[in-house]
Amino acid sequence: KNEVEQSPQNLTAQEGEFITINCSYSVGISALHWLQQHPGGGIVSLFMLSSGKKKHGRLIATINIQEKHSSLHITASHPRDSAVYICAVRSGNQFYFGTGTSLTVIP
Amino acid sequence: GEEVAQTPKHLVRGEGQKAKLYCAPIKGHSYVFWYQQVLKNEFKFLISFQNENVFDETGMPKERFSAKCLPNSPCSLEIQATKLEDSAVYFCASSRLPGSPGTEAFFGQGTRLTVV
Numbered sequence A: 001k002n003e004v005e006q007s008p009q010n011l012t013a014q015e016g017e018f019i020t021i022n023c024s025y026s027v028g029i030s031a032l033h034w035l036q037q038h039p040g041g042g043i044v045s046l047f048m049l050s051s052g053k054k055k056h057g058r059l060i061a062t063i064n065i066q067e068k069h070s071s072l073h074i075t076a077s078h079p080r081d082s083a084v085y086i087c088a089v090r091s092g093n094q095f096y097f098g099t100g101t102s103l104t105v106i107p
Numbered sequence B: 001g002e003e004v005a006q007t008p009k010h011l012v013r014g015e016g017q018k019a020k021l022y023c024a025p026i027k028g029h030s031y032v033f034w035y036q037q038v039l040k041n042e043f044k045f046l047i048s049f050q051n052e053n054v055f056d057e058t059g060m061p062k063e064r065f066s067a068k069c070l071p072n073s074p075c076s077l078e079i080q081a082t083k084l085e086d087s088a089v090y091f092c093a094s095s096r097l098p099g100s101p102g103t104e105a106f107f108g109q110g111t112r113l114t115v116v
Helices: none
Strands: A004-007 A010-014 A021-025 A032-035 A043-049 A051-054 A059-064 A069-074 A083-091 A094-097 A101-106 B003-005 B012-014 B019-024 B031-037 B043-050 B053-056 B065-068 B077-079 B089-096 B104-106 B111-115
Touching: A004 A059, A004 A083, A010 A021, A021 A032, A021 A083, A032 A069, A032 A101, A032 B104, A043 A051, A043 A059, A043 A069, A043 B012, A043 B104, A069 A083, A094 B031, A094 B043, B003 B089, B019 B089, B019 B111, B043 B065, B043 B077, B077 B089
Parallel strands: A010 A101, B012 B111
Antiparallel strands: A004 A021, A021 A069, A032 A043, A032 A083, A051 A059, A059 A069, A083 A094, A083 A101, B003 B019, B019 B077, B031 B043, B031 B089, B043 B053, B065 B077, B089 B104, B089 B111
């Protein structure tokens, strides 16, 4: 069993739709990261959370430490949001990565 | 702004050649981690450093892989005699402190190694 589970694995949305990607984890963590990976491989760090909620532009990330769950929301989705979104948790001096959610936003 | 700098972005090597990848952590960050992304979203831990000391190397294939973090130099990951299966994206991350709550880690953009 993976320490980090993401859902859905694949997501297709129409431009403008509200999108939610979920992440559940089973280990004790000090922080949770949401990463974005475009074709070609480069990783962009979107958020680091240890509690509560963060917002950056159209992106919102929340975490519930008691439930060991985090969500990444994208409001008013756009084709340029198409990418793989990866949830990664830091537990001690290790990172555990989810298998990613592949998002395609259709114009 | 703050950035973990990985070079090169892309590296192509013939099977059996050496490959050397670099990671410059953010200034003041003591911890560096290397991960290998082989399959689409499968990340394998390789090694971590606390300053120039190896902190955890449980993921390193010791036969052909080596890594260093020397003072005032980027960290490096070297693969001797590359094999086709070494083709992957290699990521590094750095942080100021060990895994204390709220300690932010920063990820590099990765180096895509292709062994042909």
